[in-house]
């Protein structure tokens with residue numbers, strides 16, 4: 001298994017504890033995380049990415065228990081092995097597209113994929129020297145996908161990557177994520193409440209909230 005979880009629970013301050021179904025996913029497989037708004041999907045994704053520590057239960061990625069890593073070791077492990085596409089692109093707006101991706105290489109201390117080829121594959125090659133603040137929302141989203149992929153991670157986590165897109169672009173983004181995940185042999189987990197995504201990825205878990 002590339003990623004396995006067991007009995008994860010998490011409580012936000014003042015909230016009832018959230019329990020999550022176990023995940024067992026191999027390299028090259030894709031899984032959807034479905035659930036109503038507020039059920040805990042983003043919370044789960046943050047736990048899988050090592051951004052939140054579960055209050056109980058465990059997460060193991062490529063045989064490494066996330067609970068065994070702390071601080072800069074956890075950051076380095078995440079940089080090398082996990083690519084995260086956040087709900088809103090967290091990019092450095094004053095920097096160019098290319099510079100944002102170079103930063104990801106720098107922080108992971110990993111060579112990773114060739115930046116300009118990756119941008120070409122995502123259809124934004126001609127934007128590599130543009131500042132992120134001058135991009136459209138859809139372009140910024142593709143840059144955020146490129147940033148998640150640039151270190152060839154073993155696990156790709158995407159939080160609602162299609163929620164603000166029309167049908168045509170939903171298709172395109174799903175295809176990009178799936179094609180790129182296959183190419184680098186990664187496991188892909190997509191959080192969504194977008195019914196359109198279910199037609200493309202059959203495997204899913206459902207988060208039910210507290």
Ligand SMILES: Nc1ncnc2c1ncn2[C@@H]1O[C@H](COP(=O)(O)OP(=O)(O)OP(=O)(O)O)[C@@H](O)[C@H]1O
Nearest residue numbers: 012013015035036037038039040041042043044193
């Ligand atoms: N930092 C926080 N402090 C307190 N409560 C929080 C915090 N973050 C999330 N919550 C609560 O935890 C629950 C789960 O939130 P989460 O964002 O994981 O849900 P979600 O399924 O991703 O929702 P959506 O589909 O609307 O993005 C919600 O009730 C939310 O209000």
